Amino acid sequence: MSRSILAASALVLLAAVAVSTAIGTTSFSSATYVATSANSATVRASSDWTPPTVAMVAPSGTVTGTTTVSATASDPESGVASVQIQRQAVNADGWTAICTDTVAPYSCAWATGSVADGQYDLRAVAVDNSGLTAISEQVRTVVANNVVVVLASPGDFVRGNVPLSATIHGGSTLSWTVTMEYAAAGTTQWRTACSSSSVVNGQVGCTWATSGLVADASYDLRAVARPTVGGSYTSAVVDDVVVDNSAPVVTMTDPGTPLRGTVTLAATATVGQNDSGIAQVVLQYAPATTGTYRNACVIAAAPYSCRFDTTTVADGSYSFRAVATDNAGNVTTTAAVTGRVVDNTVSSVSVEDPGAFLTGTVAVQATASSTAGITSVRIQRAPTGTATWADLCTDTVAPYSCAWDTTTAADGLYDLRAVLTDGSGRQTTSTPVTGRQVDNAPLRGVDVQSANGGGTAGRVTSGDSMTFTYSRTVAPGTVATGWTGGSLAVTARFRDGTVTGVGTGIKGDTLDVRIGTTTINLGSVNLKEDYLKSGKTVTFNATLTAATVTVNGIDRTVITLSIGVMASGTNSSLRTVSLPAAMVWTPTSAVRTTDGLPCSTAPVTEAGAADREF
Known part of the structure; x- marks a missing residue:
């Protein structure tokens, strides 16, 4: 085989690896490609593929004047190049460097004045010597x-x-009266929640009685020391604290009778507009002879249902019941x-539900x-x-299963059922699983991924991005x-799930x-976590x-949303997940595809291991 053919083969292999990496992960190595001539090529792999480990040392107690702050860091492969220690005021957005140290122990003097x-x-x-x-x-x-x-x-x-x-920091020689105050979120109409003159070692506390006295709503809190x-x-101010003294509304769905095999237990649960949201619903059962309830399942998110093997x-x-707890x-x-009979003495x-989309x-x-x-x-x-x-x-023979090639059926809604024939020749037909969508459209979403642009991990900030991958070119x-397809100015709108x-x-x-x-035709993304405070909406200027990219000979479109500066809302409306x-x-x-297919x-569920977004 000639050197030119070998070089071409190496280039094809390298391109395939690059495309696979771009689609399957959001982190990259520092491997570099070096072309040595028109007819040959070499690949040089980095000796370090693992980021350093780093931990910030928490200062002991309150800090004043000039104080030493420090961190620990290590990298057994290429070594630590530098450690930068940064600060950020609570509820602010933006980190400021205190110092950068290149030699362990990594520390510096912080002039807090x-x-x-x-x-x-x-x-x-921390940055290692491989970058x-x-x-x-x-x-x-x-x-x-x-x-x-x-x-x-x-x-x-x-x-x-x-x-x-x-x-109270710095006032140990004085006598104090401290009043805790509250105001409707975003206002300055402060009212007394409680007060106390019992200050011990700077610590003071009192109890805010909210039940029957404070409306369910979102409040800001502060302490005034005199x-x-x-x-x-x-x-x-400690902002957006939700007072919720209203119990959730929950209803147990009748599972029917008799119950045999594996059945579905379900409940519905709702809260009011100003309530804190459902934390969990527990579905329980109890033998009529004892009345002692046991948990069938604990569900943290709607729909509140589970499969119960009778x-x-x-x-x-x-008897069956549901217990709902809000946040x-x-x-x-x-x-x-009551009176639901479990009878597994017959066939x-x-x-099992194979999913909503097949x-x-x-x-x-x-x-x-x-x-x-x-x-x-x-x-x-x-x-x-x-x-x-x-x-x-x-x-x-159990397990009873089929591999259904859905491409042999027309796209549309289908019901599924099973028919059991027992040893006596009698047949039992299951309750159908209804309305399962067969969808073999050639154009579909295949993945969605987010990337941190260097800001706070788990918090939406400027520089973060999200990619949407389609199965074909659109x-x-x-x-x-x-x-x-070029750079397009857009707005990225993030909304709390309770809006x-x-x-x-x-x-x-x-x-x-x-x-x-x-709203453009990119669809919507459920982030599956709590990135915004209750009822909040925040928008960012962004580009699309x-x-x-080509994967296994098939051209695909990847759309990238790059987050810019905040356009509306406040930093205090954001949470760090x-x-x-x-x-x-x-x-x-x-x-649609370039040839018009919808x-x-x-x-589309995010591929790879579950992680924090942004």
């Missing part, structure tokens, strides 16, 4: 070169008698649905039991609303009128993209670009 007294977050940014970067978790401290009052947050959601506490010598000191309990009469701790228990069969070859499974033994289980399909049942397969003009018209819940904050007041989640993107059928509306 150059900043305003108050609470600060500190973090460390890889890591950012530490944040630690919090208080700068108190004068008297400073710090009000502790009672939590995002409160109810009943709420303990409030504050700390020494006996006169004057006053006011803490920073063969795990003894046959007999049972403030209010609890509601439904009336019991039972059920089809594409390509999918597994359809059934569970079955019979005291007379099982001869066979047939799994069938029929167009929804018809009785035209066709066999997918017949299985004689016509940019069907995404936004007149767009050709009217969104309705995705406390951990269902959403993103869509707009030009002016018109489209590119074509610490929990991983997998986003879900719902495309629109208005987007896009599937099947939801």
